[in-house]
Amino acid sequence: MEQHSKNIKNLDTETQDVQKLINSKTYKTPCYLFKKNVLINTLNDIEHTIKTKYNNIRLSYSYKTNSDKEVLKTLRKQKICIEVVSKKEYTVSKKMGFKDIIYNGPAKSKKTFIDALENNYIVNIENKRELSWLKSIKSKKHIKIGIRVNFPLSCFIANAKSINSRFGFNLYEDLKKVLKDLKKYKNIKVVGLHYHSTYIDRTPEKFKIVTQELLKFSKKNNLDLDYIDIGGGFDCLNHSKFSFNDYMDAIYSCKEFDKKLNIIIEPGYGLINSCYDYLTKIVDIKKTQKANFFLCDGSKLHLNIKSKVNSFNVDFLKEVNSKKIIDNYIVGMSCMESDRLHLTNKKLALKINDKVLFKNCGAYTSSWNSGFILEKPRFYTLK
Numbered sequence: 001m002e003q004h005s006k007n008i009k010n011l012d013t014e015t016q017d018v019q020k021l022i023n024s025k026t027y028k029t030p031c032y033l034f035k036k037n038v039l040i041n042t043l044n045d046i047e048h049t050i051k052t053k054y055n056n057i058r059l060s061y062s063y064k065t066n067s068d069k070e071v072l073k074t075l076r077k078q079k080i081c082i083e084v085v086s087k088k089e090y091t092v093s094k095k096m097g098f099k100d101i102i103y104n105g106p107a108k109s110k111k112t113f114i115d116a117l118e119n120n121y122i123v124n125i126e127n128k129r130e131l132s133w134l135k136s137i138k139s140k141k142h143i144k145i146g147i148r149v150n151f152p153l154s155c156f157i158a159n160a161k162s163i164n165s166r167f168g169f170n171l172y173e174d175l176k177k178v179l180k181d182l183k184k185y186k187n188i189k190v191v192g193l194h195y196h197s198t199y200i201d202r203t204p205e206k207f208k209i210v211t212q213e214l215l216k217f218s219k220k221n222n223l224d225l226d227y228i229d230i231g232g233g234f235d236c237l238n239h240s241k242f243s244f245n246d247y248m249d250a251i252y253s254c255k256e257f258d259k260k261l262n263i264i265i266e267p268g269y270g271l272i273n274s275c276y277d278y279l280t281k282i283v284d285i286k287k288t289q290k291a292n293f294f295l296c297d298g299s300k301l302h303l304n305i306k307s308k309v310n311s312f313n314v315d316f317l318k319e320v321n322s323k324k325i326i327d328n329y330i331v332g333m334s335c336m337e338s339d340r341l342h343l344t345n346k347k348l349a350l351k352i353n354d355k356v357l358f359k360n361c362g363a364y365t366s367s368w369n370s371g372f373i374l375e376k377p378r379f380y381t382l383k
């Protein structure tokens with residue numbers, strides 16, 4: 001918890017620094033502001049905590065969450081392992097010089113699948129198609145492989161969504177068959193089990209359950225594993241109600257815990273969400289009988305098209321208490337009625353050209369920009 005409160009303090013200072021920078025510089029809007037030092041500090045803190053306390057944890061970053069060039073360059077400089085889920089992500093990561101790669105997901109190509117195995121990267125098999133690629137390899141060289149598995153979290157966590165996952169092989173029903181089949185290939189060794197699922201509450205409990213179930217299976221079936229890869233789904237690792245230590249303690253508290261086994265984590269959101277802000281400016285104000293609309297030069301399309309109003313914290317709002325209660329919306333540039341970013345009953349004393357900053361929006365925002373209606377926002381790295 002100590003580490004965690006230190007980070008919260010840093011984050012307050014960081015917010016003030018960002019505000020100062022915005023007031024002193026002329027950033028062209030709309031733009032993403034990449035708080036590079038937040039990412040570097042978070043990574044350094046995590047690396048330090050792993051080294052001193054949780055030394056069988058292996059950190060990797062989930063590429064898809066945000067693959068802006070500056071983000072990837074920063075991660076590569078910090079020598080972080082990258083988790084990729086497609087031929088495109090694999091090829092870019094290799095070209096950029098990432099030394100450690102984890103190759104997941106159904107969008108591999110046969111060529112990059114084989115290339116990854118030849119380079120001794122971690123490859124987690126997703127389906128029968130990839131099993132057939134594996135079996136078609138003629139070389140008798142030893143091949144190490146991981147297998148993605150699934151099981152419903154809802155069996156263990158009451159409010160987790162009940163879903164029959166389409167990813168990997170069911171841990172309780174299908175995996176044994178796959179392992180039996182692969183036993184016929186003397187040069188192939190299953191050295192890892194991989195699991196990832198989305199759980200909206202992002203609790204440490206989820207990671208304890210996943211670790212426990214994978215380790216139980218491994219023990220029961222006498223697997224000789226090098227790693228279990230328990231995926232992503234962490235809350236912000238520098239300023240949420242759960243600290244990095246909370247997650248690690250949960251994982252380490254498993255009954256079956258094996259100190260010799262590597263445990264891979266693949267945070268995306270947990271690492272990058274708090275490293276971005278999104279700056280816009282007000283370009284029109286429309287006052288009507290029932291609501292006021294403050295049009296900014298940004299849009300939900302630059303954040304998350306599916307997000308609801310008030311999904312993001314906002315700075316520079318200039319809210320004032322007022323007797324007249326009326327809905328005040330900050331709305332976006334697209335022609336979708338739902339392009340409403342912020343709603344308040346308080347009076348907004350915003351004027352044309354005033355800036356509005358949407359905070360902590362690095363995950364699944366920039367990487368989802370589709371080009372629909374609007375151009376991609378500008379990008380600045382804050383030093």
Ligand SMILES: Cc1ncc(COP(=O)(O)O)c(C=O)c1O
Pocket residue numbers: 062065083104196231232233234266267268269270363
């Ligand atoms: C296999 C895998 N690993 C890691 C992640 C990252 O998840 P998050 O951004 O929730 O940490 C995802 C996201 O979908 C994923 O599919």
